[in-house]
Amino acid sequence: MDLEACSGVLALQSGVISRRQLTAAGALGHDVKRMLRRRDLVRLYDGVFVNHTGQPTWVQRAWGGVLLAWPAALARDSALRAGDGPGRAGRDDSVIHLAVDRHRAVRVPSGYRLHRISDFDAKVQWNASPPRVRIEEALVDVAAAATCDFDAIAGLADAVRARRTTPERIRQALDARARIARRTFLRGVLTDLGQGTCSVLEHGYLTLVERPHGLPVAERQLRDSINGPLYRDVVHAVGQVVELDGRMWHDSPQQRDADLDRDLDAAVERLGTVRLGWGQVFGRPCATASRVARLLNARGWSGRARTCPACPDAWPTAS
Incomplete structure (x- = not known):
């Protein structure tokens, strides 16, 4: 018995395999000992092995936890991390979250956090690699x-x-x-x-600027098929476009160039464009609402913005 018999399992599981799987493939106790002695396998956890001697990757640690607590699946942020693939910034890789059935008593080593959930089988995507709770x-x-x-x-x-x-x-x-x-x-x-708010900044504009100050309801993520497959963040009926520029989506030279092209196309179509960032939306939403209202009035909106409980006594004037 050698690792050739388990090559398919190892390929599927990023080089990680359990003693249970080795036994199912026909390995006996002395076969496992020989593979460990020859360093064909290295102990990752009790009953879980990896097929190299270096530092395990995040995916190998994830597989190790799933096999150690089997039947188990990645949960919470770890399930999202597995779906995103490698290289996604902002994820905490120090702890791997595992889900098991709520009735099971399982212990996991440091670096893992266990979550017992109801209706476990139905909530898990078993064909994923590693298995994970549905997104x-x-x-x-x-x-x-x-x-x-x-x-x-x-x-x-x-x-x-x-x-x-x-x-x-x-x-x-x-x-x-x-x-x-x-x-x-x-x-x-x-x-x-x-309704079309596709980022934190867009949601902030809707709930902090537009809605509480009585600005007219706009269309969101409006597709412009004339100038290519692009989407405008917020389009008011009077021809005023509001683009929400969060640094996450607009910080590269290529994206900045695309934004300028988008603004030029809007001008050609006789649309006005204003770009708002984090400060205007989250730092000064009431002042921003006042200014956007004046823009809309200038383009033909006959309504008036209203103050919200957070507004100062006197609305700021546009500079």
């Missing part, structure tokens, strides 16, 4: 456990923007939970995402 379930868990509303919005918006799922699917997972933190808030965010 909608993971998103709900991560958003509910986020340290602030900003992070909760970001996780949901990023997944929807990347077309990895839809607000409706996430809402179904949310509604199926008997108890969940932030339920009302998350339902509101998902409603807004369903």
Whole structure:
């Protein structure tokens, strides 16, 4: 018995294999000892091995945890990390989250965090490599456990923007939970995402600038097929475009060049364009609403903006 008999399993599992799988392939105790002695296999955890002597990768650690707690699956941020693939910034790789059935008693080593969940089999994507909790379930868990509303919005918006799922699917997972933190808030965010807000900044413009100050309801993520496959963030009916420039999506020279082309195309179509950033939306939303209202009035909107509870006594004048 040698590793050739297990080559398919090792390839599927990024070079990680369990004693149970070795036994199923016909390996006896002395076969495993020989492979360990020859360094064909290296102990990763009790009963879990990797086929090299170097530092295990994140995916190998993930597979190791899943096999150690089997049947188990990646959960929460780790499930999202596995779906994103390598190189995604902003993920905490120091802890790997694992899910098992709520009735099981399992111990995992340092570096792993165990979550016991109900309806376990139905919530897991078993054909993924490694197996992981379905993205909608993971998103709900991560958003509910986020340290602030900003992070909760970001996780949901990023997944929807990347077309990895839809607000409706996430809402179904949310509604199926008997108890969940932030339920009302998350339902509101998902409603807004369903209406086209595809980033934290766009959601902030809707909920801090547009809606509380009575600005007219705009179209969102409007596709412009004349000038190529591009989407305008916010388009008011009077021909005023509002582009929300978060650094995450607009910090490269190529993206900046694309933004300038987008603005030029808008001007050709007789559309006005204003670009707002984090300061205008989250730092000074009331002042921003006043200025946007004046822009809309200048382009033909006959309405008037209203003050919100956070507005100062006197609205600022445009400079």
